[in-house]
Amino acid sequence: MASRVAVVGAGPSGLAQLHSFVEARNQGANIPELVCFEKQHDWAGLWNYTWRTGLDEYGDPVHGSMYRYLWSNGPKECLEFADYTFAEHFGKAIPSFPPREVLYDYITGRAKKNNIRQYIQFATAVRWISYDETKETFELIVETLADGSTRTEEFDYVIVGTGHFSTPNVPSFEGFAEFPGRILHSHDFRDAREFAGKNLLIVGSSYSAEDIALQSKKYGANTVTITYRSAPMGFSWPDGIEEVPLLRKLTGSTAHFADGSSREVDAILLCTGYQHCLNFVEESLRLRTANVLYTPNLYKGVFWLGNPKMMYLGMQDQYYTFTLFDVQAWYARDYVLGRITLPPRAEMAADIDAWRTRLDGLADAFEEIDFQADHIADLAKDVDYPEFDLDLTRENFKKWEHDKEASITGYRDRGFTSPCTGSQAPAHHTPWWQELDDSMATFLR
Amino acid sequence: MASRVAVVGAGPSGLAQLHSFVEARNQGANIPELVCFEKQHDWAGLWNYTWRTGLDEYGDPVHGSMYRYLWSNGPKECLEFADYTFAEHFGKAIPSFPPREVLYDYITGRAKKNNIRQYIQFATAVRWISYDETKETFELIVETLADGSTRTEEFDYVIVGTGHFSTPNVPSFEGFAEFPGRILHSHDFRDAREFAGKNLLIVGSSYSAEDIALQSKKYGANTVTITYRSAPMGFSWPDGIEEVPLLRKLTGSTAHFADGSSREVDAILLCTGYQHCLNFVEESLRLRTANVLYTPNLYKGVFWLGNPKMMYLGMQDQYYTFTLFDVQAWYARDYVLGRITLPPRAEMAADIDAWRTRLDGLADAFEEIDFQADHIADLAKDVDYPEFDLDLTRENFKKWEHDKEASITGYRDRGFTSPCTGSQAPAHHTPWWQELDDSMATFLR
Numbered sequence A, B: 001m002a003s004r005v006a007v008v009g010a011g012p013s014g015l016a017q018l019h020s021f022v023e024a025r026n027q028g029a030n031i032p033e034l035v036c037f038e039k040q041h042d043w044a045g046l047w048n049y050t051w052r053t054g055l056d057e058y059g060d061p062v063h064g065s066m067y068r069y070l071w072s073n074g075p076k077e078c079l080e081f082a083d084y085t086f087a088e089h090f091g092k093a094i095p096s097f098p099p100r101e102v103l104y105d106y107i108t109g110r111a112k113k114n115n116i117r118q119y120i121q122f123a124t125a126v127r128w129i130s131y132d133e134t135k136e137t138f139e140l141i142v143e144t145l146a147d148g149s150t151r152t153e154e155f156d157y158v159i160v161g162t163g164h165f166s167t168p169n170v171p172s173f174e175g176f177a178e179f180p181g182r183i184l185h186s187h188d189f190r191d192a193r194e195f196a197g198k199n200l201l202i203v204g205s206s207y208s209a210e211d212i213a214l215q216s217k218k219y220g221a222n223t224v225t226i227t228y229r230s231a232p233m234g235f236s237w238p239d240g241i242e243e244v245p246l247l248r249k250l251t252g253s254t255a256h257f258a259d260g261s262s263r264e265v266d267a268i269l270l271c272t273g274y275q276h277c278l279n280f281v282e283e284s285l286r287l288r289t290a291n292v293l294y295t296p297n298l299y300k301g302v303f304w305l306g307n308p309k310m311m312y313l314g315m316q317d318q319y320y321t322f323t324l325f326d327v328q329a330w331y332a333r334d335y336v337l338g339r340i341t342l343p344p345r346a347e348m349a350a351d352i353d354a355w356r357t358r359l360d361g362l363a364d365a366f367e368e369i370d371f372q373a374d375h376i377a378d379l380a381k382d383v384d385y386p387e388f389d390l391d392l393t394r395e396n397f398k399k400w401e402h403d404k405e406a407s408i409t410g411y412r413d414r415g416f417t418s419p420c421t422g423s424q425a426p427a428h429h430t431p432w433w434q435e436l437d438d439s440m441a442t443f444l445r
Ligand SMILES: Cc1cc2nc3c(=O)[nH]c(=O)nc-3n(C[C@H](O)[C@H](O)[C@H](O)COP(=O)(O)OP(=O)(O)OC[C@H]3O[C@@H](n4cnc5c(N)ncnc54)[C@H](O)[C@@H]3O)c2cc1C
Pocket: A008, A009, A010, A011, A012, A013, A014, A037, A038, A039, A040, A043, A044, A045, A046, A047, A063, A065, A066, A067, A070, A071, A072, A073, A074, A079, A124, A125, A126, A127, A161, A162, A163, A164, A165, A166, A280, A313, A314, A318, A320, A321, A322
């Protein structure tokens, strides 16, 4: 069995990995030495809110992309840990769409229960991962951020859970260099109140565009214009939010769109998604992919085809999140523990191909949900991750899609059934569109 | 003679280095192979304005710290290239405090004249510099940003001119996590018009604090409160700008200061300076220093004491800029060309010590100016950098200090005498405090 396992990142994925090993040990298994490197001062990844933007106190890119007043955009009954329910954590039933602080509390609650913190070296960044063919070990160059000193450590396995919603994709448009206002990517968005009274232009038509448009309006923006490249989101937006075709250029503060229309804007928000940034991994081990539901070169979505001792968690686009990371972590753990043997490379490659071929043929969000649920089922069947009602989560997601169509400001007021406990979530005491306070204290009141 | 020289960065320092070699060749010398790596798409370093903030299109930290409507804060008669005067470049006399675009044009004008661009690989970042003791060469890991591919190249000499005003120093204060508005470092400041009508809090009391306070007011801020740690700047500020002791904490949008006073603010601007960030240099070659007029471990301000084939340009705090970079570049060039021999290490260390001891004893800005002028003289005496009236530049700087005391909004209206041509600068057609247009076209009108 392996002697040393490196886990890179202590976000939901990295924490799931550490947790999975401790669960095995709790059930009597011998587990390898675990070392988790986390560049932030605290755990929970994106859920660890920071006011910082751009570069942090060490001159390193800020990881955080979450903003104030961020509420879960999917029902919590689609991401509930099968071995640590919301009911267990909060001691009571809570509504389906919690604000960030509540999910932070939940994620870290499970980690505290298993005393996971002991494995994590905080304010420590992994700078380079390479593989030594002769020694058959990985070498990690690791930096202690406080003093900038680096050291090299050797590991038998590496599991990367560094997320992929932190390095912004920042396109440019004609006239940006002269635009007389703020231009920012959603990665740097923090507080909607900054834009109260302003006319905002939002570029993009996915989750960030949707949520930041709504939030800006909720906290006082005058108008929000959303400009799309491929297709509008098409929701019934509240007054003051409107979708228009793609931005062509700016002249001063006038935005000109593909349909010939134009509008005066005060600030521009690029909700144009993120890049997978694994520039701390040597090229032969580095995942390169767009934001898709099944990436190239990762068997079972986890194992690097060129060297399966190199593993990645959570590198897919995400309907499912915490449960997905859990089953991936369980699978990685069982491989490390020797409980699972991987097939020959050609077979792994064929399996990836089959999934990616199916991916290419998906027609809509409903098929995408089933696809990702099937990926979870594909892993879950081989590991001892506790039972939960996966089919109910499919239904929950599909109901959620319909709820959003019905009311984009009202979908977060709906309640869902837990796939773990079978109980129904209560309604929140205040409709989301009216609720300006996102604190845990108010939410749990 | 050396075969290969790497120049890292094509800002004013890197361009000075390339130019110095070409000047030697123009005068008949054999010069080594020169390769300059520049991570931006264009040259001139900080003077190459970008609307981008945070991370760039490659996920790399944005280098640019300059903002719209930035005018030179020192007289151009203190930074004039001795071998390429303003009169030569513009074909006429121009005022003493040009806006950014004009200085960009001037810097790149000299570089174009000598066809320097041929040596530069743009959108190419140096990721790691190490020294191989056995081969006695430097190895540079270099990344082509467009496709993220890396390669290793060998060089006999490395000259680093990557600047030190791009990685922000970002302190935190109690209450930042809850402050309901934008918090940014001056590195991310771009357009003052964003803050029109707002009450701004500026932290810091040096050049950025001074200039951004004035500029924000000029473009419509309601009030600007400047909070200082060590001492106020003490200028006669225009109405609406005020200096107060250090910020203690924020409660909501109320800023509380060390003198017990408090104020409502809409946005917070950290003008708290920069860090030398040379995290692409192996530790044994890495300069670590605060922003000072003479750094540790650099002989003549240029040569790395532990290995003088590793050189740094422009790593000092700066009264002098372009002329300083020029004489440093000339000195580095002559060392590479074998025209200058460096003394034994102990002698170099003693020389550094002597300068740093003198530095410790400096009483005020006037003595600092003389100190840096003496450093320039110390280098200039050994190289063939063209003659210019260095003593006149000392006088110019001292006059400039007095002008700022007399009128912080009016000092940029004064004219100075060129240390190269002896002619006097004309007045600008519009007082700076009234001039909202910073374009080259308007300036040269
Ligand atoms: C704006 C936004 C809102 C979201 N909202 C939701 C939501 O409502 N519900 C939901 O389920 N999901 C949401 N997500 C999706 C989110 O991706 C997941 O919930 C989850 O955070 C992913 O976990 P992760 O551990 O894979 O990555 P992350 O949470 O990104 O954590 C990665 C960790 O790795 C660390 N790290 C990175 N590089 C290094 C390095 N070189 N060395 C050491 N440490 C490193 C980081 O500091 C970080 O702590 C949202 C994402 C964004 C961007």
